[in-house]
Amino acid sequence: MKKPLVAYVVGFILSVVLTLLAYLTVTSHAFSAPVTITLILSFAVVQLYVQLIFFLHLGTESRPRWRLVALAFGVLVVAIVVFGSLWIMDNLNYNMMHSPDKMQQYIDKQGGF
Amino acid sequence: MEAENALQARNEKTLLGFWVYLMTDVVLFATLFATYMVVRNGTNGGPAGADIFNLQFVLVETMLLLVSSFTSGLMAVAARKGDIAQAIWWLIITFTLGASFLGLELQEFSKLISENNSWQHSAFLSAFFTLVGTHGLHILFGLLWSVVLFAQLVKKGLTNNVTRRLSLFGMFWHFLDVIWIFIFTIVYLMGVVS
Numbered sequence: 411m412k413k414p415l416v417a418y419v420v421g422f423i424l425s426v427v428l429t430l431l432a433y434l435t436v437t438s439h440a441f442s443a444p445v446t447i448t449l450i451l452s453f454a455v456v457q458l459y460v461q462l463i464f465f466l467h468l469g470t471e472s473r474p475r476w477r478l479v480a481l482a483f484g485v486l487v488v489a490i491v492v493f494g495s496l497w498i499m500d501n502l503n504y505n506m507m508h509s510p511d512k513m514q515q516y517i518d519k520q521g522g523f
Numbered sequence: 524m525e526a527e528n529a530l531q532a533r534n535e536k537t538l539l540g541f542w543v544y545l546m547t548d549v550v551l552f553a554t555l556f557a558t559y560m561v562v563r564n565g566t567n568g569g570p571a572g573a574d575i576f577n578l579q580f581v582l583v584e585t586m587l588l589l590v591s592s593f594t595s596g597l598m599a600v601a602a603r604k605g606d607i608a609q610a611i612w613w614l615i616i617t618f619t620l621g622a623s624f625l626g627l628e629l630q631e632f633s634k635l636i637s638e639n640n641s642w643q644h645s646a647f648l649s650a651f652f653t654l655v656g657t658h659g660l661h662i663l664f665g666l667l668w669s670v671v672l673f674a675q676l677v678k679k680g681l682t683n684n685v686t687r688r689l690s691l692f693g694m695f696w697h698f699l700d701v702i703w704i705f706i707f708t709i710v711y712l713m714g715v716v717s
Binding site: 414415418421422425426429432433436437443444446447450451453455457458462463465466477478480481483484487488491492496499523 | 539542546549553554559589590593603694697698700704705708709712713716717
């Protein structure tokens with residue numbers, strides 16, 4: 411009976427610490443932008459793991475572990491939708507025709523037609 | 524004993540079904556996150572994230588939601604122990620914290636709108652309001668759900684059905700906090716960094 415309570419307290423403390431770490435990483439301006447973004451995204455993923463284990467009790471599920479399977483499917487769809495969209499749209503953006511000024515600059519740089 | 528096992532198996536099935544629903548909600552939020560990340564630089568001459576986000580304010584929101592996620596867990600623990608008075612108190616505290624969170628979010632939205640930075644201004648703001656607003660809408664429905672559960676707790680006590688519904692509500696509430704971790708990180712923190 412005591413055990414679920416311990417899990418919630420541990421999960422809560424870890425979540426608070428991770429949230430504050432992410433907040434302080436940004437507000438302290440201690441790192442460059444790419445390092446800061448990598449750090450706070452890592453903190454978010456760790457906190458996701460902490461809450462799945464300690465709040466949603468994913469670790470104590472009995473076999474067959476259907477919830478874990480459903481979650482794996484969810485993560486797969488998230489990865490495809492988010493990274494796929496970013497990849498395709500960045501690529502389209504990159505290949506987009508530029509404004510007339512930019513095009514002229516490009517033509518000049520190439521030494522004319 | 525056998526009847527109890529059958530009941531237990533039915534409860535487990537319902538919890539799994541609800542979990543599958545939550546995963547479809549994950550897909551919904553994935554599309555909104557993807558949209559936001561694609562158009563977040565499309566500010567149309569208007570403000571970018573760094574101009575309008577107040578991190579201290581958002582940190583308070585985040586902590587309110589995190590504490591309410593914690594107290595909803597304590598409510599589920601109390602319900603499973605059969606302690607109805609404690610369960611009711613944790614439910615009231617969870618509701619109050621969730622309502623405060625929603626109040627702060629609405630305050631942030633109304634401030635943005637009054638400064639002429641509504642969702643009509645730019646692609647960035649459209650995506651921001653849609654993503655954060657959809658989360659807020661989930662919170663609103665969670666709050667309505669908790670009011671219904673409060674009435675059921677008072678009227679029926681901790682029956683099997685009510686206890687199971689409290690567990691489902693707890694799952695829903697934890698899930699909304701998990702989504703908020705990523706809104707906090709990707710929208711607010713990253714918005715201020717770049």
